[in-house]
Ligand SMILES: [Zn+2]
């Protein structure tokens with residue numbers, strides 16, 4: 001991770017149009033970072049950073065990242081992880097949950113071990129843990145997840161005992177047999193549980209929420225919807241989600257997964273304090289149109305601005321970093337800049353149990369900062385008080 005300059009992790013960011021320190025807390029004072037943490041002052045001669053009239057916010061927090069630059073995070077090689085994290089850091093994501101799509105038990109365990117080594121050694125400053133997306137998912141809502149690698153809740157419980165230290169979030173289908181036991185096991189040890197790739201009914205969702213489920217993976221994608229088998233309408237997981245209270249939820253605002261009207265509905269139902277922007281970025285991120293890539297055990301291909309499975313039956317994650325979806329969310333919904341920043345920082349940080357150390361610029365928070373232009377494009381990234389410079393480590397092209 002090349003975060004250079006400001007060797008002591010001391011910096012001061014000034015001349016901002018506005019500083020979004022936390023939801024509802026905007027000011028125009030300089031942001032001072034002392035030895036890697038947001039502070040009220042710094043006696044060490046902090047490196048000056050001119051925001052040049054830009055919008056200053058906390059570094060972006062992406063809780064759903066599968067890969068970038070031709071590499072998928074189910075590859076156990078730490079060099080692959082560094083390339084992925086580096087690509088996302090340069091794009092503005094200073095905190096990432098490494099998200100593993102469904103693959104075999106050995107591959108999943110190896111990737112979890114890589115994450116643990118990177119975290120224990122302090123070798124990947126933007127890595128905040130692992131988000132396991134699957135493999136306990138509903139066959140009918142599996143999307144790009146390989147059917148052959150889906151497993152029962154009991155099998156997954158066995159695989160995750162003892163609890164892997166890097167594990168921070170699990171997306172599962174709460175309606176499947178044995179899911180309740182798995183949810184209780186995970187939430188009892190502080191792992192966040194999310195409903196996704198699921199055909200849960202409102203009752204299934206409510207039961208899971210009572211067991212500690214707190215989050216919803218990508219709304220509309222991999223969610224069952226309204227049916228009317230007879231005279232009466234039966235809500236699916238989508239409608240249950242939109243009507244829910246107390247849950248956080250993800251949207252992929254890459255301009256391909258969800259049109260403007262659906263993003264607007266999501267924002268009205270959840271509000272910026274419960275709606276998280278995520279990238280769902282795959283290995284295809286940064287690759288040329290036509291490139292093939294792997295995500296978990298599945299294959300995808302890059303198209304113009306999106307990725308699809310080889311048979312084009314499903315979108316296959318995205319090829320868009322979080323910062324780009326943040327700008328697009330504003331464009332498509334007209335939401336105020338402060339709300340959009342909240343949805344890419346404080347809200348996902350809270351969903352992952354990382355707030356306010358991540359996702360805020362409150363005193364004591366990690367000194368991770370983005371400076372955004374008026375269109376919310378990323379101008380400058382600061383990690384732990386050190387401006388991020390240079391090009392990302394070599395990608396696949
Ligand atoms: Zn998914």
Ligand SMILES: [Zn+2]
Nearest residue numbers: 064133280317
């Ligand atoms: Zn995903």
